[in-house]
Amino acid sequence: MIVSKQVGNAVVRNRIRRRIQAICAETVRDAAPGQLVVVRALPSAREAEWDTLRAEIGGAVRRAVMAV
16 A cells, blocks of 8 residues: 555545555455555545545456456
Protein backbone atom coordinates (compact mmCIF):
# COMPACT_ATOMS: atom_id res chain seq x y z
CA MET A 1 0.00 0.00 0.00
CA ILE A 2 1.47 3.32 -1.05
CA VAL A 3 -0.07 6.56 0.17
CA SER A 4 2.25 9.47 -0.56
CA LYS A 5 2.37 12.85 1.15
CA GLN A 6 0.63 14.30 -1.91
CA VAL A 7 -2.59 12.70 -0.65
CA GLY A 8 -2.60 14.86 2.48
CA ASN A 9 -1.30 15.13 6.02
CA ALA A 10 -0.71 12.11 8.26
CA VAL A 11 -4.32 11.94 9.45
CA VAL A 12 -5.68 11.93 5.91
CA ARG A 13 -3.08 9.42 4.68
CA ASN A 14 -3.84 7.02 7.53
CA ARG A 15 -7.59 7.29 6.91
CA ILE A 16 -7.09 6.49 3.22
CA ARG A 17 -4.70 3.63 4.09
CA ARG A 18 -7.26 2.08 6.48
CA ARG A 19 -10.03 2.39 3.88
CA ILE A 20 -7.89 0.73 1.22
CA GLN A 21 -6.89 -2.06 3.60
CA ALA A 22 -10.54 -2.76 4.43
CA ILE A 23 -11.50 -2.84 0.77
CA CYS A 24 -8.59 -5.13 -0.12
CA ALA A 25 -9.41 -7.47 2.77
CA GLU A 26 -12.88 -7.98 1.26
CA THR A 27 -11.57 -8.33 -2.27
CA VAL A 28 -8.54 -10.61 -2.07
CA ARG A 29 -10.20 -13.52 -0.29
CA ASP A 30 -10.19 -15.44 -3.56
CA ALA A 31 -6.55 -14.68 -4.39
CA ALA A 32 -4.07 -17.50 -4.68
CA PRO A 33 -1.71 -17.86 -1.71
CA GLY A 34 1.50 -15.92 -2.21
CA GLN A 35 0.05 -13.39 -4.65
CA LEU A 36 1.12 -9.81 -4.02
CA VAL A 37 -1.03 -6.78 -4.80
CA VAL A 38 0.29 -3.21 -4.64
CA VAL A 39 -2.18 -0.36 -4.36
CA ARG A 40 -1.09 3.25 -4.80
CA ALA A 41 -3.45 5.98 -3.64
CA LEU A 42 -3.59 9.05 -5.84
CA PRO A 43 -4.31 12.52 -4.40
CA SER A 44 -7.90 12.29 -5.69
CA ALA A 45 -8.51 9.50 -3.12
CA ARG A 46 -8.67 12.24 -0.49
CA GLU A 47 -12.11 13.39 -1.69
CA ALA A 48 -13.44 10.02 -2.86
CA GLU A 49 -16.53 8.57 -1.19
CA TRP A 50 -16.33 5.10 0.38
CA ASP A 51 -18.52 3.53 -2.33
CA THR A 52 -16.42 5.07 -5.09
CA LEU A 53 -13.19 3.79 -3.54
CA ARG A 54 -14.67 0.33 -3.03
CA ALA A 55 -15.88 0.14 -6.64
CA GLU A 56 -12.64 1.36 -8.20
CA ILE A 57 -10.15 -0.45 -5.98
CA GLY A 58 -12.23 -3.58 -5.66
CA GLY A 59 -12.66 -3.89 -9.40
CA ALA A 60 -8.97 -3.26 -10.11
CA VAL A 61 -7.79 -5.73 -7.47
CA ARG A 62 -10.23 -8.38 -8.69
CA ARG A 63 -9.03 -7.97 -12.26
CA ALA A 64 -5.38 -8.16 -11.17
CA VAL A 65 -5.93 -11.23 -9.01
CA MET A 66 -7.99 -13.07 -11.64
CA ALA A 67 -5.54 -12.24 -14.45
CA VAL A 68 -2.84 -14.39 -12.89
